[in-house]
Amino acid sequence: MKRNSVVNAGALGLVALAFSATAPLTAFAAAPALALALWRNGLGVCTLGPVVAVRRGEELRSLLRWDRRRELRNTVFAGVALATHFATFMPSTQLTSVTTAAALVSTQPIWQGLIAVVCGRTLPKATWSGLGVAVLGAMVATGGDVRVEGTAVVGDLLAIAGAIALAIYTELSGRVRVTVSTPSYSVVCFCTFTVALLMVCLVGGIQLAGFGTATWLAVFGLLLLPQLLGLSMLNFVLGRASATTVSLVLLLEGPVAALIALVWLGQVPSVTVVAGMALVIAGVAVAVLFDARPGRDMPSIVTDPYPALIPPRRLRPPSTSPFPRSRRCTR
Template identity: 40%
Template sequence: MTVFLAVIGVLGVSASGPIMAATAAPALAIAFWRNALGAVVMGAPAVLRNPRGFSRLTRAERKWILIASIALALHFACFITALKLTSVAAATALVCLQAGWIALFNLFRGIPVAPRVLAGLGAALVGVVVITGFDLALSREALLGDLLAVAGGALAGLYTIAGGKARATLSTGTYTSLCYGLCAVILLLLCAVFRQPVVSFEPAAWLGILGVTVVAQLLGHSVFNHLLAVISPLVVSMIILLEIPGAAILAAVFLQEQLPAGTYGGLALILAGLAVVVTGQGRRAVKTEALPPAPPALGGDVEA
């Protein structure tokens, strides 16, 4: 059953990029509805189980929820826009660099980083250069999409770190419903600022929005959150890295996305480098046990 659920989870998060790329709606609107629906799905049970948990937040909890919500909103804005500009495979691989960004953020915070982690970061960085080089040859639009995806990965890393701080004292239901809800409010404001509509879409677009919410959140991240209770976070993080080749395969099959051969070499370098980063950080976490449990790093789709 565990293997079956892992397969379902990988298919769920892998399908996220292709579905959003094919959805004919503005990027900010897609992000808004995903988080608004996610807040309702996660918030309703949380309110019924522990209504007082929402009214007893400490100042520190409110601070970390705010930081996580802003980072998540900007992550989605960057990532979904990137999917509209560059290939699904490239955008997914570049945004999955969040594991590397977390290692770099820890380094800036004075937390030692193992040499093997730095080696993995180096390999992933070479993969980024390879992908962006080929995309620059294709178009400036594709290169802009790559840069937005890289920024989305950095924001995902910040979201994960802030979420870990908040989750040290908050339940999953309370944290995610508040984070998704505030994130939806921020995205709604961004839609107003950039004059992106949030309604009046074609039926196919609404199906895409509903599909990415159900597939990515319910069949993707909810499954991985369940697996965290039965297998180690390190194994879950390694399984989630399969989103990179999974998204590339699904985009090739359903969107007829064809990439230069060299791009696949860059994808392979990023995948290998991140695998080294994840295993290196996982071993250090086991030795030190210094950090509180955090939402898992969920690749291009970071909803936990």
């Protein structure tokens, strides 16, 4: 096997493992989920913000120009959507099982497909078939929790809301990243997210400090694994492997999260939840694979407005379906 193939496979494995740690770590921590989300992203901004400010300060300042108000507006809205995703998905892992929460939030491509239709794009029949299978899987996984524990219904609904918010975030990200570099976009978006979620926590009286050592270790794990390692490896591998391959590997997040929860937290998923999660993964995989047929994902050169700051790179044009970039910026 070629060295590049080994490196790519290792990076993809790290991405799946790092993102899969989100739900188990949140369920383990003895702290409000909103506080965990705030600390995770706030510390991420404090870590990466100064570096980006020094290296891409001119680009960040240019986003304040009047002629770039649409990019700035979409970035701010994306930050609010991301805050909504964390504010719904992370509490869902404490109200329902980790397996079900991971399965339902992985329905994000379903909602992204509906957003594509609303925006006037057409999805092929095979893609709709895959989405239908995924919807059926979500219903099966949810039904397993409804029969076991009534309070899990709230967690299920929050996980679905998190998937919808993530789809909105991805749609807005796809529009902005054509002309804004990933580091600059991430810093502005995550700063917006931190401010929005901080306001929610203060208004809601959420406890933000005074946690035990184990909880702070969980916060550090969320910062290190999904926030820094996961996103860094994802950005790295997207320049070396096809978007389809990355999307398929990210579908492993649900099963890996369920395995971690089984070994670490002792959460044994029911047969219906496992079956539903399998259907979700199969349905999304069908949609992603169909979109990757030859001729549907051809790269093109996009002119960068900041050639002195950002090296020229090959970006993908807007596709008739959002799935090649559907999980590019999840956690």
